[in-house]
Amino acid sequence: MNASYLTSILIWLPVAGAIVIWLLPLSRYATGSLALLISFAEVGFWIKQAAHFDFSQPGLQMSERANWFGDLGVSYHVGVYGFSLWLVGLTVVGMAACTGYGFWVGRERPRAYFGLMLLLTGATVGVFESQDLLLFYAFFEAMLIPLYILIGVWGGARRMEATIKFVIYTMAGSLLMLAAIVAYGLKAGTFDLVDGPASASRWLFLGFMLAFVIKAPLFPFHGWLPDAYREAPPEIAAVLSGVIAKVGLYGMLRIAITKFPDPTSFYRTTVLALAAAALVYGSLLAFRSPDFRGVVAYSSLAQSGLITLGLFAGTDLGFDGAVLQMVAHGLISISLFLVAGAVERRTTTGEFRLLGGMARGRPALATLLMIVGVISLAVPGSASFAGEFLILAGVFQRAWWWAVIGAAAIVLAAMYMLRLISAVLHEARGSTVTDAALDLRPGELALVVPLVAGLLFLSAWPAGISNHSFFGPSPSATVKSGFK
Amino acid sequence: MTLNTPYIDWFGLSPVLTLIGTSFAALLCAVLVPRAVRRLASAGIAVAGFTAGIVLAVWLYVDSANGHTIAAGAYYRDRWTSLGQIIIFGVGLATTLLAVEHVPGWRDADAARRDDHVAEFFALLLASAAGMAFFVGAANLITLFLSLEWFSIALYVMCAIDYDLQGSLEAGLKYLVVGSFGAATLLFGSALVYGATGKVSFDGIASTISSQGLTGDTFVVVGIALMVAGLGFKMSAAPFHMWTPDVYEGAPTTVTAWMSSATKVAALLLTFRVMTTAFPDNQHLWGWAFAIIATISLAIGNYAALVQKNVKRILAYSAIAQAGFMLIGLSTGSALGGRALMYYLIPYAASAFGSFAIVAARERELGVPVTLDNLAGFGWERPFLGVAMWFFVFGFAGLPLTGGFVGKFYVFAAAYDHGWAWLVIVGVLATLVSLYYYLGIVRAMYMRGPEELQLRPGGVAVSGGAPAKETLLHVAVGAAFVVSVGSLFAVQPLIDLAQHAASALPL
Numbered sequence: 001m002n003a004s005y006l007t008s009i010l011i012w013l014p015v016a017g018a019i020v021i022w023l024l025p026l027s028r029y030a031t032g033s034l035a036l037l038i039s040f041a042e043v044g045f046w047i048k049q050a051a052h053f054d055f056s057q058p059g060l061q062m063s064e065r066a067n068w069f070g071d072l073g074v075s076y077h078v079g080v081y082g083f084s085l086w087l088v089g090l091t092v093v094g095m096a097a098c099t100g101y102g103f104w105v106g107r108e109r110p111r112a113y114f115g116l117m118l119l120l121t122g123a124t125v126g127v128f129e130s131q132d133l134l135l136f137y138a139f140f141e142a143m144l145i146p147l148y149i150l151i152g153v154w155g156g157a158r159r160m161e162a163t164i165k166f167v168i169y170t171m172a173g174s175l176l177m178l179a180a181i182v183a184y185g186l187k188a189g190t191f192d193l194v195d196g197p198a199s200a201s202r203w204l205f206l207g208f209m210l211a212f213v214i215k216a217p218l219f220p221f222h223g224w225l226p227d228a229y230r231e232a233p234p235e236i237a238a239v240l241s242g243v244i245a246k247v248g249l250y251g252m253l254r255i256a257i258t259k260f261p262d263p264t265s266f267y268r269t270t271v272l273a274l275a276a277a278a279l280v281y282g283s284l285l286a287f288r289s290p291d292f293r294g295v296v297a298y299s300s301l302a303q304s305g306l307i308t309l310g311l312f313a314g315t316d317l318g319f320d321g322a323v324l325q326m327v328a329h330g331l332i333s334i335s336l337f338l339v340a341g342a343v344e345r346r347t348t349t350g351e352f353r354l355l356g357g358m359a360r361g362r363p364a365l366a367t368l369l370m371i372v373g374v375i376s377l378a379v380p381g382s383a384s385f386a387g388e389f390l391i392l393a394g395v396f397q398r399a400w401w402w403a404v405i406g407a408a409a410i411v412l413a414a415m416y417m418l419r420l421i422s423a424v425l426h427e428a429r430g431s432t433v434t435d436a437a438l439d440l441r442p443g444e445l446a447l448v449v450p451l452v453a454g455l456l457f458l459s460a461w462p463a464g465i466s467n468h469s470f471f472g473p474s475p476s477a478t479v480k481s482g483f484k
Numbered sequence: 485m486t487l488n489t490p491y492i493d494w495f496g497l498s499p500v501l502t503l504i505g506t507s508f509a510a511l512l513c514a515v516l517v518p519r520a521v522r523r524l525a526s527a528g529i530a531v532a533g534f535t536a537g538i539v540l541a542v543w544l545y546v547d548s549a550n551g552h553t554i555a556a557g558a559y560y561r562d563r564w565t566s567l568g569q570i571i572i573f574g575v576g577l578a579t580t581l582l583a584v585e586h587v588p589g590w591r592d593a594d595a596a597r598r599d600d601h602v603a604e605f606f607a608l609l610l611a612s613a614a615g616m617a618f619f620v621g622a623a624n625l626i627t628l629f630l631s632l633e634w635f636s637i638a639l640y641v642m643c644a645i646d647y648d649l650q651g652s653l654e655a656g657l658k659y660l661v662v663g664s665f666g667a668a669t670l671l672f673g674s675a676l677v678y679g680a681t682g683k684v685s686f687d688g689i690a691s692t693i694s695s696q697g698l699t700g701d702t703f704v705v706v707g708i709a710l711m712v713a714g715l716g717f718k719m720s721a722a723p724f725h726m727w728t729p730d731v732y733e734g735a736p737t738t739v740t741a742w743m744s745s746a747t748k749v750a751a752l753l754l755t756f757r758v759m760t761t762a763f764p765d766n767q768h769l770w771g772w773a774f775a776i777i778a779t780i781s782l783a784i785g786n787y788a789a790l791v792q793k794n795v796k797r798i799l800a801y802s803a804i805a806q807a808g809f810m811l812i813g814l815s816t817g818s819a820l821g822g823r824a825l826m827y828y829l830i831p832y833a834a835s836a837f838g839s840f841a842i843v844a845a846r847e848r849e850l851g852v853p854v855t856l857d858n859l860a861g862f863g864w865e866r867p868f869l870g871v872a873m874w875f876f877v878f879g880f881a882g883l884p885l886t887g888g889f890v891g892k893f894y895v896f897a898a899a900y901d902h903g904w905a906w907l908v909i910v911g912v913l914a915t916l917v918s919l920y921y922y923l924g925i926v927r928a929m930y931m932r933g934p935e936e937l938q939l940r941p942g943g944v945a946v947s948g949g950a951p952a953k954e955t956l957l958h959v960a961v962g963a964a965f966v967v968s969v970g971s972l973f974a975v976q977p978l979i980d981l982a983q984h985a986a987s988a989l990p991l
Contacts, residue, residue, distance in 0.1 A: 069890070071979060071983065139884075175912040
């Protein structure tokens with residue numbers, strides 16, 4: 001049962017699709033349809049990959065390896081582990097929904113837009129699948145290029161500042177990571193992530209971590225976040241917070257924690273403290289935020305903190321919960337940003353003081369927002385309850401006070417999410433909410449409902465992810481062994 | 485008395501000789517061929533010359549596994565020379581294509597004068613390419629200086645060939661003055677080295693320095709310092725860069741494209757050869773010198789580029805910064821550094837040429853110097869050139885779209901391998917700063933609509949009309965695009981080539 005070709009197809013199919021879209025002078029409708037078709041094909045290939053994935057086997061699966069340049073030991077090496085499989089799935093599903101949203105709202109300059117969306121898909125899948133440090137870095141950087149143009153061309157009024165800030169912040173981190181990669185790889189004699197040995201260098205660990213905490217982001221490296229999330233088109237904000245942010249967290253798991261065990265334990269308290277700060281600070285900002293997207297943006301900061309708590313707890317429950325929560329929060333924030341986009345299209349604003357009372361006469365919008373909101377605030381029985389519970393239990397094993405901070409933040413999550421729901425759906429009817437503001441159209445439902453269905457499925461069976469991310473009974477032992 | 489003439493390996497010199505021959509032929513076009521077909525005839529000769537040069541250089545590359553000197557120790561027939569020549573001739577071929585549709589005098593309204601200097605232009609292009617081809621193979625101080633002046637003088641004239649434009653004349657004059665100063669510095673340094681060692685050949689200098697213990701000799705050290713400075717002028721590394729932005733801006737853009745890529749290839753390859761062949765024992769001196777020059781180039785090039793509005797000036801400062809990156813590889817003096825330098829030059833030459841070619845396209849369209857402001861909407865109007873441009877500039881910035889990404893990785897690896905982690909950090913910080921202006925170019929092209937274009941030279945709006953069809957320009961940019969993107973994927977074959985080339989040097 002060799003399905004390793006799927007790994008490369010998932011990366012290169014959308015890239016090839018982007019090139020086709022750029023070369024062929026197709027109409028707006030044909031371009032969008034082709035892009036959507038490719039996105040669906042990606043989901044199909046991913047389902048096939050998941051079906052072929054053997055969760056009872058340790059180690060890398062469906063790997064492909066080819067020489068890139070041998071004298072420094074750099075290769076094109078791709079493959080998936082259990083947890084990367086789920087993140088690839090999140091990427092292809094999320095990108096399909098966001099590409100569909102772009103099609104639905106009819107973005108200007110469709111060939112450029114859909115080509116870039118596909119390029120972004122390929123690069124992001126590449127990050128989650130690459131098993132060579134330089135290849136990882138190449139895809140990590142390659143994500144930035146379509147994002148820059150997507151925000152810069154199709155973004156809001158203040159998009160210029162937002163993009164510059166976003167790119168410079170991200171590159172500051174990732175260029176130091178490049179320096180760390182050079183140092184690590186030359187010392188180890190290989191850039192391969194599977195073969196590469198563990199390192200005890202604290203400097204290298206910091207070089208990698210800086211890139212990841214900016215991407216995730218964690219407090220105090222989140223300066224780019226509010227502008228980028230507000231000025232980006234809603235579907236790009238959804239990608240940023242739902243998928244791209246997970247790249248930073250994935251990097252912590254796959255590289256920082258795995259390859260640098262000693263520095264990880266040395267800096268554990270520092271990272272946990274930053275994560276806890278991000279969690280509390282992000283939740284407070286989300287509670288004070290005056291607009292829809294602000295709440296979702298800052299709640300993403302909080303969630304990145306929470307997931308980092310789970311990862312750096314270094315316990316079995318923490319790792320399981322972190323992976324589950326990455327996927328759950330990815331789906332939640334993509335859904336929320338798409339709903340935010342739908343609300344903004346109808347009312348021209350996301351500001352709470354101008355919104356309100358949208359539940360009346362708009363049952364689909366109200367129902368969907370309620371479901372996502374309730375799952376997001378982690379009511380018992382929801383996917384994020386499972387994820388957050390595992391994370392808190394995991395970090396509790398490290399020290400009880402982390403769990404106390406985390407639990408307090410969950411209360412804050414309930415506060416900001418309920419505030420969001422009531423400000424949009426309930427309260428007095430806002431000045432911008434007219435009768436022309438229709439309920440969600442079938443096209444929009446077709447994009448958001450599958451995401452919500454995925455969330456409901458995970459709520460029913462969180463073990464589908466949490467028990468199928470790491471091989472063996474003890475995730476922390478698996479991580480310690482370098483996923484062997 | 486009979487004069488003993490040395491044995492000449494004519495085949496070894498054939499790429500250079502071919503270009504000299506075609507240069508003469510192109511010059512004859514100026515007087516023998518009627519004006520109506522002069523442009524095509526001389527361009528055809530140039531294409532033939534460069535193509536033949538590439539074929540011969542490839543042949544020599546294959547045939548010169550054991551590098552050695554020819555023509556009485558004046559010239560190296562080895563793979564370092566051949567690979568450098570292939571890159572230079574490739575750029576030359578692309579420059580010819582770029583020049584066919586528009587060479588000098590194009591701003592002149594008088595159509596009758598449009599083809600006045602076409603043949604001379606191609607003759608000079610071929611002559612300067614021949615000079616560079618000889619320069620990369622120079623094996624002693626005499627041929628080094630001779631070939632340096634040879635291609636420099638051709639370039640001085642090419643810069644000033646738009647002689648009805650003040651900017652072009654100014655560029656030519658400035659380049660002449662500063663370039664001569666640089667050449668004089670190099671000559672003085674060479675004289676001191678010769679005075680100390682009594683040798684002109686590179687390997688003779690090295691063996692004399694090591695056998696007579698001249699490593700710390702004042703003449704040798706000062707000589708090396710002056711040679712470093714003289715070569716620094718040619719590769720436009722800071723602090724010897726003052727001429728670069730003005731000359732790049734003032735020269736006809738076709739010439740700028742040629743200079744910025746080919747001259748840099750020739751200067752960097754030759755410098756690496758001189759330093760590693762003639763002064764291996766002084767590596768600690770010139771290594772540090774070039775590391776510091778690299779740092780200064782990265783700092784000055786990138787910071788000065790931030791405030792520029794003229795795209796040619798931005799690219800000129802970016803060329804200074806790029807020289808800094810390549811000097812990182814050069815300064816290590818190691819086999820890895822040589823490989824890194826040679827590899828880096830391939831996507832660099834393609835991207836530098838391509839980006840100036842695109843500026844030339846916009847300039848021809850507008851008829852005014854290209855600034856960030858009047859680049860607005862360019863990416864949407866000319867999709868292919870726009871995409872190529874963002875690939876080129878993102879490649880300069882080290883984003884993984886062109887081989888510039890791998891090149892940067894290689895020079896960093898060489899520096900780290902050499903124990904210079906600080907140089908890696910310098911490179912990383914410089915890259916970060918450079919992003920701002922590279923992104924600025926992309927922003928100008930895409931993120932402002934053509935409606936913001938307020939250009940009305942002569943009271944006529946220039947945007948909106950169908951842009952000129954410049955098939956050959958598109959072919960040239962397309963070739964540069966293929967090379968720079970292709971070098972990201974075909975790293976191993978190119979590194980193998982570079983490795984074989986570098987193995988000709990005593991590393």
